[in-house]
Amino acid sequence: MVPSLGNLDAYVSAVNRMPMLTQTEESRLARALRDEGDLQAAGRLVLSHLRLVVSVSRQYLGYGLPQGDLIQEGNVGLMKAVKRFDPEQGVRLVSYALHWIKAEIHEYILKNWRMVKVATTKAQRKLFFNLRSMKQGLKSDASDADTHRNTLTPAEVSAMAGELNVKPEEVVEMEMRLSGGDVALEPQSDDGEESYAPIAYLADDASEPSRVIEARQRDWLQGDGISLALDALDERSRRIVEERWLKVNDDASGGMTLHDLAAIYGVSAERIRQIEAAALKKMRKALAD
DSSP, X not given: OOOOTTOHHHHHHHHHTSOOOOHHHHHHHHHHHHHXXXXXXXXXXXXXXXHHHHHHHGGXXXXXXXXXXXXXXXXXXXXXXXXXXXXXGSXXXXXXXXXXXXXXXXXXXXXXXXXXXXXXXXXXHHHHHHHHHHHHHHHHHSOHHHHTOOSOXXXXXXXXXXXXXXXXXHHHHHHHHHHOOOOOSSOSOOSGGGGOOTHHHHSOGGGSHHHHHHHHHHHHIIIIIHHXXXXXXXXXXXXXXXXXXXXXXXXXXXXXXXXXXXXXXXXXXHHHHHHHHHHHHHHXXXXXX
């Protein structure tokens, strides 16, 4: 019952050749399904009404969605209708199934026509479909100068709001949703700036796993890691490292120089440099361990 990609025409041709049921046959099959759970009867009821789904799907081609998908969703609605159909109500299945077919197609369109749903409440869904059809009607009646105008005039907004029994601002909001274009999340080409799509800046680099690990390691090194490495040094080596690298004077000039420390310990600046180099090497080994 589901049309395959590339075989839509063959599917439509096949369902149009399926025999239609008389009212007597339809009632008999419906009772067999209801009273006996006859799945073969359900199958015949569905197959005989597949052409109805194809016909309804054509009414929604303007949304840019594949007709095969619309038919598939409509078929789901048809099967739901067959399951719930009561032949004792005095209506034909074609009339009863129409509501279920349209309901499934509407739901599919609302979920897929925009990445962000354009209509969430029952009132918004009614406005969504009615507003679109009414706008098309206005375009067909408009002059050539107005045909290419996308926005509604205040008078048209008021008229639509009155006819649909909604507030004018609701009409304006829904029209903005309908007029909004979709933006590709990923680049459509590899050429220069055109390849820069929203996906390039939507990602949160701070949450990327390797960045998180690096940040944790950096925080540890700046805190507990430095303290641990300093504990591995003797008192003189520790002070030299602290004075040279871990202290900042009030004038932001940095720590003490080699000559300053050489004067304090009564040795040459070269000796202070050697002690500093050995201390840093020892700290790196402590951190590695």
